[in-house]
Amino acid sequence: MKMRGNREHVYKVNQNPSAHEAIEPPPNTREEGPPPPELRQAPPKVIECDGSPPAPDLFESLVIPGPTAKRSDAAAALSEGEKVHVWSKSRGIWIEDGVVQEISKVDVQILGEPIYKGSVFVVFNEGSNSKWVRPTDIQRLLRRPGASPTAQAAATGSPAAGAGTPMAPGTGKDGTEEQAPNADAVAELQEELRQARGDLLALSKSNKGLLTQLKRARSSNTALQQKLDDQTQMLQKEQEFNAALVDGLRQQGTRTCSKASDRHETVACWEYLEQEPDAWRRYLPDAEKALEEARSDKLPELTISSSGFRYRINLSAMTQTNVETRRTCTIRRREILLHADAVLKMTTETQTLRGENQRLIVDLCRKSDEILALELDIRGLQENIEAKTDSIRSLKAKIRSLSGEIDELHASHERTEECLVEAKHTARKLEVRHTELQFEHDSMKTNMEKLQSALKQERQKLYTTVLSQLPPKPLNEAARGFCRSLDIDDPKHLALLEQFQSSMANHRLKLGSDHWCEPAKVSVTRIEELIHPANQQLYEAMRRMRASEDSCRACTPTAGITAFKCEVQPGWVDMNEYLLYHGTSRCNAEQIMARGFDAQRGGESTGAMFGRGVYFAQNASKSDLYTTCDLCEGIGNHDFRQCRHAQGERCILVTRVLLGESKTAKNSGGKDQIRAPQRDDGISYDSITALEKGEGGVLDHKEFVVFKDRQTLASFRIFYRHDSSCSCNGCQHRRSGT
Ligand SMILES: [Zn+2]
Ligand SMILES: [Zn+2]
Ligand SMILES: [Zn+2]
Ligand SMILES: [Zn+2]
Structure with a gap:
């Protein structure tokens, strides 16, 4: 919800780059002939210092909503998507391709700008321009296409005075007709009464339908209100931040003004005409300094750099020429009171800060998108992690069973090792015993050989003895063989x-x-x-x-x-x-x-x-x-x-x-x-x-x-x-x- 709120917010900001135009007129309009129509009725936005203290509402008018009493119900007559003519202050003509894009239902502030309930947001000039029109200005700056511009201008001299088609519903019935106290009149009245009753019945029927619609609208309104509350809360935070900034600037400005007003000092202000007839833009301080020095040195011309472009300044003709594009425009120099200069500078600074703030919001939105994408990534990663965790769990189970097997193997291995050690020990003993026995055997063999040889000799001696002997005597010599x-x-x-x-x-x-x-x-x-x-x-x-x-x-x-x-x-x-x-x-x-x-x-x-x-x-x-x-x-x-x-x-x-x-x-x-x-x-x-x-x-x-x-x-x-x-x-x- 918060994400959506931010996005909608940024959308409005982007679509509405010149929203401040309606409440903040260009500075120093005094020297440029008669002011545009709205300035005659709007409170002065810039007050020159004439020795008296600056107007107390100089800054409040920039940020604080005006009294609600000034609001008009004029916008109620308009509806979103309706085609209107829009009065161009700078060109002094009606632009006929305006479309009502949005009607504010509450009092809000957008980037510190007050948008009153009933303000109308119009897009015009083939969609290239847009602005908020506050309720009190609708009669002057907007009109329905049916009106005749010629008659209007001729009758009032003001574009808004005679807006042809009525903006508000139900203009009152003229009740000045005389009554006819006769039977015909009674009959007419009775007839009218019947018709009125029929109308009443029809109206009550349609009223029921409208009530149903109203309920639906209310429920959707509640949702919208919730959304708006969220946005409002966010905008209030931004406002607080901006208010702090502006407060700082105001204090600085007040100090500057109080100092400057004592001495009635003036300062040079260099400007170039960005767009005919009166869209003057002030040079940046460095450029101003260079120009002022060139003027005091009475140089006929000089070159300055700004925003990546180089400009040739002709001080006698008071023109500047873009060196690359050869585009030429008029420049001017004015002397303004020092505190007004400070105000201008501060206003410029405020605008810069606002621009920066917008960029920050855009950044924030992009970051939010990135965060959303990252969250999606994270969700995907989490799913991956869960799958990985599952496989890790099964792997761990496998590892556990393998560890068990390894333990068993290790145990049997150790038993075998013990057996092996014993066997080796036994083998060593046996080897020693074997060596001993071998030695014994060898000596016994030698002995035996000696004995055998001796035995053989003995035997041979015995054989020789026994075979050599003749049968023993005495023999019976007479006996037969x-x-x-x-x-x-x-x-x-x-x-x-x-x-x-x-x-x-x-x-x-x-x-x-x-x-x-x-x-x-x-x-x-x-x-x-x-x-x-x-x-x-x-x-x-x-x-x-x-x-x-x-x-x-x-x-x-x-x-x-x-x-x-x-x-x-x-x-x-x-x-x-x-x-x-x-x-x-x-x-x-x-x-x-x-x-x-x-x-x-x-x-x-x-x-x-x-x-x-x-x-x-x-x-x-x-x-x-x-x-x-x-x-x-x-x-x-x-x-x-x-x-x-x-x-x-x-x-x-x-x-x-x-x-x-x-x-x-x-x-x-x-x-x-x-x-x-x-x-x-x-x-x-x-x-x-x-x-x-x-x-x-x-x-x-x-x-x-x-x-x-x-x-x-x-x-x-x-x-x-x-x-x-x-x-x-x-x-x-x-x-x-x-
Ligand atoms: Zn082992
Ligand atoms: Zn033989
Ligand atoms: Zn024989
Ligand atoms: Zn034989």
């Missing part, structure tokens, strides 16, 4: 097994073949110790005899023998006793066990390459080639060449052989040789050691030949089978079937 199985944990069993397995060697696939087969893979099933007291006696006797023969001299050791060499018993000399392998058919092995070896039959089935003797090997795999199996016995086969049973159980005799002085032979000495060759000293060798090819011999593996039965003692029998995966030359031969 027999055999007994060795337990698998018997040291003899262990020692023999080790010897047996480690003696397996590579062999050619066939005689003369370049293909060498893998060593035989065999499993020992049992080992028997053979005890034959008679044979043992013979063997020991032979050994004693042989030892005594050679003057207690030890036999020459033979290099490169891998077979087990028996320990030399204390008190004995080394007789080169070895445990060697002899392979033969199973039935022949039985016979050897019962009777011992028969050197006369030696090489019977194998070909006696080194003569007629008993042949031994240091590789069990070589002896294996001359064996038959249990399956051969079942079918009556005693020839090792005919055995086709790779998986049959075989046996090899482990024989204690007294090699003594052994002749190393590089090649065959002849089949028919029946004794060992002779030495250089004429004594016979005890045996032959047939050398291998690497030693200059003809064999792949060594062979040993003895020619006397008593140099041999069958001591053990080893039963074994070739594994099913064995690919030795023997297995390949037996599987081939040829």
